[in-house]
Amino acid sequence: MVQVIIRDVLNNEISSIIEEIFARYAVKDRIKNKRVLVKPNLLGAFPPERGVTTDPRIILEIVKKLKKYGAKEIIVGDNSGSIHFNPLKIAEVTGILEASDGCFTNLANEVIEVKVKSKYLDKLIISQIVREADYLINVPKFKTHSLTTISGAIKNMFGIIPGGRKAQLHTLSHSVKEFAELLVDIYQIRIPDLNIMDAILGMEGIGPTNGKPRIINKIIGSDNGIALDAVMATMMGLKPEAIELLQIAAARNLGEIDVSQLAIEGELEIISDYETPNNGLLQRIRKLAVPYIFNFAKVKPVVDYRKCKRCQHCVEVCPTSAMKLKNGFPEAERKKCVSCFCCEEHCPYGAIILPSWPVDLANRLIGK
Ligand code: SF4
Ligand code: SF4
Structure with missing residues (x-):
């Protein structure tokens, strides 16, 4: 064992x-x-x-x-x-x-x-x-x-x-x-x-x-x-x-x-109320759907302009060059973004938000 x-x-x-x-x-x-x-x-x-x-x-x-x-x-x-x-x-x-x-x-x-x-x-x-x-x-x-x-x-x-x-x-x-x-x-x-x-x-x-x-x-x-x-x-x-x-x-x-x-x-204790990233039902459905409708199920990261310090780390780390500067701030191009979340992982200021699937859907509808 x-x-x-x-x-x-x-x-x-x-x-x-x-x-x-x-x-x-x-x-x-x-x-x-x-x-x-x-x-x-x-x-x-x-x-x-x-x-x-x-x-x-x-x-x-x-x-x-x-x-x-x-x-x-x-x-x-x-x-x-x-x-x-x-x-x-x-x-x-x-x-x-x-x-x-x-x-x-x-x-x-x-x-x-x-x-x-x-x-x-x-x-x-x-x-x-x-x-x-x-x-x-x-x-x-x-x-x-x-x-x-x-x-x-x-x-x-x-x-x-x-x-x-x-x-x-x-x-x-x-x-x-x-x-x-x-x-x-x-x-x-x-x-x-x-x-x-x-x-x-x-x-x-x-x-x-x-x-x-x-x-x-x-x-x-x-x-x-x-x-x-x-x-x-x-x-x-x-x-x-x-x-x-x-x-x-x-x-x-x-x-x-x-x-x-x-x-x-030792004690295998289940920690109460531990927050995990994919808890919501919609997120779980999204993950199940990913292999079939991956492009649709992807989520585009959004920059919080109040927190962003324009350091451009997100731009440099993006593997597909989807993250680019626009009017001085970074913005991800939806077509190129592969939802790897490297930008979020490497932003030192927590300025990149990963929207939930419904929010991302709403963003798509308004052309974001
Ligand atoms: S890594 Fe974060 S703080 Fe730096 S430019 Fe990108 S979003 Fe802004
Ligand atoms: S999620 Fe990945 S591909 Fe999309 S903008 Fe961020 S680093 Fe680039």
């Missing part, structure tokens, strides 16, 4: 939780004299209190223990979603640079091309260290995601792809299900050896960037990222089997998503 450990940070030191997870998965024996990659979520230059990126205290404890147990080389890094900041700057603002204690590396510096088993592409550029690491510790964040419903362990491995290439990959898929398939294809390039999820300060609502931070005070560990994501989804009040990412991963026998079949240590 796959094990998942859920621990409360109110009653346990972060250090002792990481020690327990390491002991459970025999990390000490597996990393001695080995190269270890620690992969946090470094989506952008957000301070820890925003709940966007991995809590640096977890990274600090992981690095300390890896050093204590004699890892030959420790590399901490991610390919941030943001192409506008220096990776070092992102690591600094998120607190990961200091927590890495000299082990932070810009993963985009050295890349290789790898073959991928996928119906969407046959090769892909990834960070070289991902292939070379003897042991990979995935440290995702407990968050929602406006497109895939959940972020988490599978989605965090999207970060093995350098810089702006991630946004371009959205153009290869034409529905949420297809994008989820692509994400699982990428996860399978290098399945992490261990997953330690930061659920201390999670995110609810329209994640992964502009949702609301939510205190959860947990750390969750498992050597199976799919089981871990199923536990996260359950805690969010979602049904794992209703989430495309988890459906696809389970169909490929990558992990168990029926939480009753997992050996869970």
Whole structure:
């Protein structure tokens, strides 16, 4: 039975939780004299209190223990979603640079091309260290995601792809299900050896960037990222089997998503009133309809002019050049927009609104 450990940070030191997870998965024996990659979520230059990126205290404890147990080389890094900041700057603002204690590396510096088993592409550029690491510790964040419903362990491995290439990959898929398939294809390039999820300060609502931070005070560990994501989804009040990412991963026998079949240590608490992105009936109908009427079911993001600082990050990150400046403000061109929501994900000021389907329908009718 796959094990998942859920621990409360109110009653346990972060250090002792990481020690327990390491002991459970025999990390000490597996990393001695080995190269270890620690992969946090470094989506952008957000301070820890925003709940966007991995809590640096977890990274600090992981690095300390890896050093204590004699890892030959420790590399901490991610390919941030943001192409506008220096990776070092992102690591600094998120607190990961200091927590890495000299082990932070810009993963985009050295890349290789790898073959991928996928119906969407046959090769892909990834960070070289991902292939070379003897042991990979995935440290995702407990968050929602406006497109895939959940972020988490599978989605965090999207970060093995350098810089702006991630946004371009959205153009290869034409529905949420297809994008989820692509994400699982990428996860399978290098399945992490261990997953330690930061659920201390999670995110609810329209994640992964502009949702609301939510205190959860947990750390969750498992050597199976799919089981871990199923536990996260359950805690969010979602049904794992209703989430495309988890459906696809389970169909490929990558992990168990029926939480009753997992050996869970700790309390699997369903968090009351946890806001998820696709809760509404109309949104669910829209998602079901997407594969059939994708063009009609797409939603065009709208810019909130009161919040917009005209930084143009949304323009630069848009993979289809749908987002352009018009009268000094960005505006998405409906015909070109593929509803990847990269613009929303990368707007540092929360100025991009993803309208509900009925609102978007009304926008269409008035020619917006
Ligand atoms: S919408 Fe956001 S990312 Fe785009 S220009 Fe305005 S502030 Fe910048
Ligand atoms: S406008 Fe936004 S949602 Fe539309 S394609 Fe560009 S980045 Fe994606």
